[in-house]
Amino acid sequence: xxxxxxxxxxxxxxxxxxxxxxxxxxxxxxxxxxxxxxxxxxxxxxxxxxxxxxxxxxxxxxxxxxxxxxxxxxxxxxxxxxxxxxxxxxxxxxxxxxxxxxxxxxxxxxxxxx
Amino acid sequence: xxxxxxxxxxxxxxxxxxxxxxxxxxxxxxxxxxxxxxxxxxxxxxxxxxxxxxxxxxxxxxxxxxxxxxxxxxxxxxxxxxxxxxxxxxxxxxxxxxxxxxxxxxxxxxxxx
Numbered sequence: 510x511x512x513x514x515x516x517x518x519x520x521x522x523x524x525x526x527x528x529x530x531x532x533x534x535x536x537x538x539x540x541x542x543x544x545x546x547x548x549x550x551x552x553x554x555x556x557x558x559x560x561x562x563x564x565x566x567x568x569x570x571x572x573x574x575x576x577x578x579x580x581x582x583x584x585x586x587x588x589x590x591x592x593x594x595x596x597x598x599x600x601x602x603x604x605x606x607x608x609x610x611x612x613x614x615x616x617x618x619x620x621x622x623x
Numbered sequence: 624x625x626x627x628x629x630x631x632x633x634x635x636x637x638x639x640x641x642x643x644x645x646x647x648x649x650x651x652x653x654x655x656x657x658x659x660x661x662x663x664x665x666x667x668x669x670x671x672x673x674x675x676x677x678x679x680x681x682x683x684x685x686x687x688x689x690x691x692x693x694x695x696x697x698x699x700x701x702x703x704x705x706x707x708x709x710x711x712x713x714x715x716x717x718x719x720x721x722x723x724x725x726x727x728x729x730x731x732x733x734x735x736x
Contacts (some may be wrong), residue, residue, distance in 0.1 A: 513666075544726075551710060551726030552667065567723065599666045601724075611657075612724065614666030 510535050513615035515600050521621045522590040530585040530618050532600030540603045541583040542612070545569065545596040552599060558583055590622045627711045632731040635701045643696040643730055645711030650691050655714040657724065658685065658696045660707040667710065667726075670696065706734045 516531045534541065542557035544567075554567030558577040572594060574586040583602075587594060597619050603612040628646040635641040647656065658670040671678055671685045673694070678685040684697040698705055708729040715723065 542723075551728055552724075553726070554723055557723065568725075601666075611669035611672065614668070617664075617666050 512536065513600055513602055513613050515598075515615035515618050517618060518616070519619045521623065522587070523623055524590060524592060526590050528587050528590070530587070530598055530600075530620070532583045532585065532615060533581050534583075534600075534602040534613070535581065536602065536604070536613070537580060538602035538604050538613075539580065540612075541577065542567070542601050543573070543575065543583070543585045544599045544601065545594075546599065546617075547596050555585065555598075587620075590620075592622045594620065595622045596620060626725075627713060627727050629709075629711050629727060629730045631728065632733065634733045634735065635698075636735050637703060638700050641698040641701045641705070641732065641734075643698075643709050643711075643732065644693065645695070646693045647711070647713055648692045650713055651715070653715060656685065656687060656691075656694050657712045657714050658683070659710045659712060659724075659726075660705075661710070661729070662704075662707045670709070672714070701732075701734045703734050703736065706732055708732070 513534045539560045543555040544552035546552045553569050555573050556575040558564045561577050561580050564575050597617045599617050600615040601612040655672050655674050657672040659667040660670050661667045671683050673685045686695045708731050710726050710729040712724050
């Protein structure tokens, strides 16, 4: 299993541009989520999904959209990038029952908005 | 949501045990206690979790106080590879908060050779 994969690894955007961060998992996990981590801080939950077609907002959802059309993929869309969205973005997944056990995190996408 | 409190940093010598404390005085009965760690430039990595009883796995042990208001992550013999930020997290299993992890600042563990 590849686990949780994220693309791209690095991205630089100009203010106002849009883009999609990709996240995929091959473990047939129902639960997927997106976090952002600002320098020197812990992770903050952006959006999460408990299954295909079901998404909900986390702690810091503004400026981001998500959709979950398949079990495997959970893309994160930045609608109009702002410098405040400069951060490292992590995707995570777990089985529905495994939510009590462990979540698997991807390697992250480092985004810089100028 | 229930919060956790951890020391900002701790230091250890290689091959010595490390005890990382966590206070969670407002924990609810359905919250699991999770520990994750994050090595430099990597995503968080699961370490261990528990509900009421002490837990052991190949990476670490988790000691949970009887009243569940505090817990301690124990690394039995620290190695240089254990240098990381350690997060103590309460994972709710009830209502709409199911499975959401709320990360605090964590404890930066430095391991000296």
